[in-house]
Amino acid sequence: MNPKKFYGKLEPEKVILWGFLMLIMSGTLLLWISNYSYKPLTFIDSLFTATSAVCVTGLVVVDTASDLTFYSKSIVAVLIQLGGLGVMTAFTFLFILRGARVSLQQRYYLSNSLGLESVSGVIRLLGHIVKMTLAIELFGTLLLFGKLIDYYEPLSALGHATFQSVSAFCNAGFSTFPGNMMPFSKDIYLTSVIMILIVLGGIGFVPLTEIVGVEKRGKRLSPYCKMVLIMTVMLIVLGCIFLFLSEHCRSNQQISVFQGFWDALFQSVSARTAGFNTVDIGKVSPLGSFILILLMIVGASPGSTGGGMKTTTLGVLLLSLYSEILQREDVVFFGRRVPYSVLRKAVSLAIVYVMTIFLSSFIMGFMEPYSFREILFEVTSALGTVGLSTGITPKLSTGSKLLLILLMFWGRVGLIIFFYGIARKEEKGRVTYADVNVPIG
Amino acid sequence: MNPKKFYGKLEPEKVILWGFLMLIMSGTLLLWISNYSYKPLTFIDSLFTATSAVCVTGLVVVDTASDLTFYSKSIVAVLIQLGGLGVMTAFTFLFILRGARVSLQQRYYLSNSLGLESVSGVIRLLGHIVKMTLAIELFGTLLLFGKLIDYYEPLSALGHATFQSVSAFCNAGFSTFPGNMMPFSKDIYLTSVIMILIVLGGIGFVPLTEIVGVEKRGKRLSPYCKMVLIMTVMLIVLGCIFLFLSEHCRSNQQISVFQGFWDALFQSVSARTAGFNTVDIGKVSPLGSFILILLMIVGASPGSTGGGMKTTTLGVLLLSLYSEILQREDVVFFGRRVPYSVLRKAVSLAIVYVMTIFLSSFIMGFMEPYSFREILFEVTSALGTVGLSTGITPKLSTGSKLLLILLMFWGRVGLIIFFYGIARKEEKGRVTYADVNVPIG
Ligand SMILES: [K+]
Numbered sequence A, B: 001m002n003p004k005k006f007y008g009k010l011e012p013e014k015v016i017l018w019g020f021l022m023l024i025m026s027g028t029l030l031l032w033i034s035n036y037s038y039k040p041l042t043f044i045d046s047l048f049t050a051t052s053a054v055c056v057t058g059l060v061v062v063d064t065a066s067d068l069t070f071y072s073k074s075i076v077a078v079l080i081q082l083g084g085l086g087v088m089t090a091f092t093f094l095f096i097l098r099g100a101r102v103s104l105q106q107r108y109y110l111s112n113s114l115g116l117e118s119v120s121g122v123i124r125l126l127g128h129i130v131k132m133t134l135a136i137e138l139f140g141t142l143l144l145f146g147k148l149i150d151y152y153e154p155l156s157a158l159g160h161a162t163f164q165s166v167s168a169f170c171n172a173g174f175s176t177f178p179g180n181m182m183p184f185s186k187d188i189y190l191t192s193v194i195m196i197l198i199v200l201g202g203i204g205f206v207p208l209t210e211i212v213g214v215e216k217r218g219k220r221l222s223p224y225c226k227m228v229l230i231m232t233v234m235l236i237v238l239g240c241i242f243l244f245l246s247e248h249c250r251s252n253q254q255i256s257v258f259q260g261f262w263d264a265l266f267q268s269v270s271a272r273t274a275g276f277n278t279v280d281i282g283k284v285s286p287l288g289s290f291i292l293i294l295l296m297i298v299g300a301s302p303g304s305t306g307g308g309m310k311t312t313t314l315g316v317l318l319l320s321l322y323s324e325i326l327q328r329e330d331v332v333f334f335g336r337r338v339p340y341s342v343l344r345k346a347v348s349l350a351i352v353y354v355m356t357i358f359l360s361s362f363i364m365g366f367m368e369p370y371s372f373r374e375i376l377f378e379v380t381s382a383l384g385t386v387g388l389s390t391g392i393t394p395k396l397s398t399g400s401k402l403l404l405i406l407l408m409f410w411g412r413v414g415l416i417i418f419f420y421g422i423a424r425k426e427e428k429g430r431v432t433y434a435d436v437n438v439p440i441g
C-alpha cells in the first residue's frame, strides 16, 4: 500500500494534535485529584503543570519537591515519559512521511526499512523508539542510583534516580530535588550522568539509531546526522566558553575556576532545552541571561525530546553564510547540496520563532510588573520548552500562565505540525517566473 | 568598452574603502584643529566625531550644539554631506556593476541608460545623485527656514535649517539644537518636514529616481522599488503602533494621546537609521528600547543614506516565510521569482549582522559598568549608523569608543563592500551535487 495514501486516511496531524491535547487534559484532571487532599491545586496550576510535563518543559508554578504528593510526582513522571515518547514518535512519522519531499529516496529507504506502510510497521517503529528510550533511561537510573544511595534511603534513592533519569533523557527539566540540581552542583559524577542523558535525548531518534546502526553495519553517517553532531558539540563548547567568561570571569570569582567552568558547561548543555540548573538562574548576570536566551532559542535537534528552533535550522543558516563568503554557487554540506526548499524552511521557522517571542513578550509585558529581561527569559524558556526561569513563574497572573501554556504547546506540538504536518498542495502545471533582483544590504 | 573590464581595472572596492578612510582622517584632523582654541578635542573624540559624521551615524561624544565652534559644525555638515553622497554613490555603483549577477538584463539596462561604461558616464551618475540630493536638501532648508525664523535670528535660522536639512536627508541624526529635536517635539510642522526628509533619504537613490521617472515616462515600478515602498510603510506603521502601545499606553499617560502618537511616529521613522529624537531615549521603557533596537537592526533601504540590515533583507526573509505558509514552490514577488542566491545573501547578511551585535555587546559588556540593555542599544545604534543613545556615549572608555568607531565603519562601508564588492570567483565547470534532506524544526 502506498504510504502516502495510508497516512492520508489516518491524518496523523489530527491524531498528534488530539493525542497531546487529551494527554494534557487527562493529566490536568489526575493531578488535580491526586493532590486534592494534600495541597489543592487551582485548575490553572494543574493545567500548567500537566502541559509543562507533557510538553517536557519543566516550568513550574508549584514546587515539585514539596508541593506534590508521591502520586502527583508519579503522574508527572508518566506524563513526561509519554510526552517525550510522543514528541519523538510524532516527529519521526511526519519527517519520514511528509517532510522529506526533497529526498524521496531517503524517505522510501526509511519507510521501507521500518515497514511503515502497514499498521504493524507503525507499531514496530513505536516499538523501536520505546525500547531505545527505556534502555537508555534504565541505564541512567542505575548510574544515578549508584550515587544517590549515598544521600538517600534505598527506596527514596531509586525513586529520585528514576524520576531524574526520565526527566533528563526526556529533556523535561523537572526535578524532585529542592532547588533542582543546585544541591548537587559540586557532584561531578551526578552532573555528568545528567548531562549525558540530556545530550542523548537531545540528538533525536533518527541520528541516534543511525549512530548505533553505523557500528553494526559499518556504514557512513548521513549528512543530517553529521550536522546534528557538529552543531551539538559546537553549541555546547561555545555556550560553555561564553557563560564561563560572563559568569565566572566577570561576575563571580568566589568559586574555583574548575567549578566555574563546570557550572558553565552544565548550563550550556542544559539551557538548550533540558532546563535543569546547578546555579540560581535568578542570580545570573544580564550578559549571562542573554547567552542563555540565545541557547534556549536554538534548542535541541529535530525528532528529539528537546525543543527550540533546532540545531539543524541554525546549521543550515550558518552553512548558507559560509557558502556566501566562499562565493560558492551552491550551499554544500559534505558533498551534498542543501536545496532552496530546506533553506526556505529554516528561514521561515527562524522568523516565526523570533516573531512569536517578540509578540508574546510584548503582550506579557503589559500584564506583568517584572523586568523586560525576566519576561523575555520566561517566554523564550516556555517556547523552547526549556523550563529555566528567573523565578517569576509561580507569581504570574492567570493570563500570563495561560500565555505560557499556549507557548509550550505551540513550541512543542504546533511547530512540528506546522512545518511538517500541513499537507502540501499538489502543484498543478507549475508556473515559471522571471527572477527578480533585490539588493540586499 | 566592457563595463566589467573597465571597473575591474578601477577596483571600485579599494577606491570606496580608501575614499572613506581618507575622508575620516581629514575630518579628524580638521575637527581637531578647528576646535583647538575653543574646547580642545582629544584625538579619540575627534576621530569618533569624524567617523560618526562620515558614516552618517550621529552618535556624539561631544555636544554638537555647545562644544563645537561654528567652523567645526560646518566641517561636520560637510562630512555628513560627503559621507551621505559617498554611501549612495558607492552602493549604486557596486549594485549596478557587481551585485546584479542574477539579473544581467537589469544590470545592462541600468548601466547603459546611465552610460557607466565610460568615465563621463560615471561622472554623469555622480551628477544625477548630487543634483537630486542638493535639490531635496535645498527644498528642505527652505521649508525648515520658514518656521525656524520664528525662533531664531534670520542668519542663525538659516544655519540651523541648512544643517538640519542636510543631517535629516543624509539620515545623520546630528542636530545643532540642544537636546536634538526635543525642543521641537510639539512642533508638528518642523517634525513633519524632518520626517519627510528622513524617509526620502532612506528610500535609496535607485527607487527614488525610479519614482520620479515613473511619473515622467508612465512606466510601472520595478518589484525592487515596490518592495522598498511596502517595507518602508509597513515598518513605520508597525513601529509607531508598538511604540505608542509601549510608551504611551503603558508608561507615560501625562501627555495627550495625539502627542503620544506623534512621538511614537517620529521615533518609528527616526529609529530605523536617522537617529533624531523628540523624546529622551534614556527614559524610554525597557519594552520601548527593545522595539527601538529591532527597528535599528532593520534600518533603511539599500543605496540610501541610511544603514542597518536593510528593508529588502527583511522583505526577502518575510517573503520566504509567506511562500512557505502558502506552500508555494517558488518565492514569488509581484510575478517575479526571488532566486536562491538572493535569499542566501539575505540570510547571510542577517546572520553576520546579529553575530556582530552579539560579539560586540559581549566585548563591550566586559569594558563598561553600564547595564546590558544600554550597551546593546549603543552597539546596535553604532552598527546601524542610527545615532540614538541612552546617553552613555560620552562617558565610555577609549576602548569602547574605538569599538563603536569600528562598528560604524563596518556597518556603513564594510557591509556594502563585503556583500557587493568581493569579486566573485568565476565558476569553472560547475559541479552538481545530490540534494541533502535536513529536517528543520
Ligand atoms: K525542558
Ligand SMILES: [K+]
Residues within 6 Å of the ligand: B056, B057, B058, B171, B172, B173, B273, B274, B275, B385, B386, B387
Ligand atoms: K544616523
